[in-house]
Amino acid sequence: MEQITSLQNSRVKKWCALHKKKERDNTGLFLIEGEHLAQEAMAAGCIQEVITDEERKLPFPKVFYVTPAIMKKISENVSEVHLIAVCRKPDLLPAKLNRVILLDGVQDPGNLGTLIRTAISFSFDAVYCSEDTCDLYNDKAVRSTQGALFHIPVIRCNLNDLVKNLQKDGFKVIATSLEKSHTIDEIPAEEKMAFIFGNEGQGVHKNLQACADDRLRIDMHGFESLNVAVAGGIVMYSYRQK
Secondary structure (H helix, E strand, O other): OEEEOOOOOHHHHHHHHOOOHHHHHHHOEEEEEOHHHHHHHHHOOOEEEEEEOOOOOOOOOOEEEEOHHHHHHHOOOOOOOOEEEEEEOOOOOOOOOOEEEEEEOOOOHHHHHHHHHHHHHOOOOEEEEOOOOOOOOOHHHHHHHOOHHHOOOEEEOOHHHHHHHHHHOOOEEEEEOOOOOEEHHHOOOOOOEEEEEEEOOOEOOHHHHHHOOEEEEOOOOOOOOOOHHHHHHHHHHHOOOO
């Protein structure tokens, strides 16, 4: 275990730089906080090094012991944490593809993380994010996944091209929309299905709606729409693989 006591230490500066998306993109690294996420990352083989301010034996390959002041500087969590890990971004590919979700411009990192966690909970095979969807590796999104990001492929790509490729591969692509849409009861489950969920304010882009094979809405009373993570949970549960 190596000790670091200076806030000006070069490693501390590199760790803090990972708070910025540009640095995460350049290095392929990101930070996670807390033992639960660290265990998930360790199981996935993604941990590069661990930082702690507690003198105890830890089951990680490379550990740095730092002062509470350094830990506070590195942490983005409001609550006090005693373990932070530097992780390599997982490079997962789908083992199979029967159920996928496409996220079109989702901006809230909490929604993004919750949708990913829900996808793995209901046996979806992959999550595809548009190029303008928020960064998966910021602190709030990572925490919201509760470790799910280490177990399901999350791929950033051009959704217009993806939809065409999925349709060629036999997928029925369903866009969530309030306009000219069908309810869950009206759209039967098929072997290969992809569901598009849109931006919290604007919904799914019109061009993607036009490319989809069908449009889906959640039948409800009192309100027209739900939070995208809530809507995603209902749809994924309804069409989960059994």
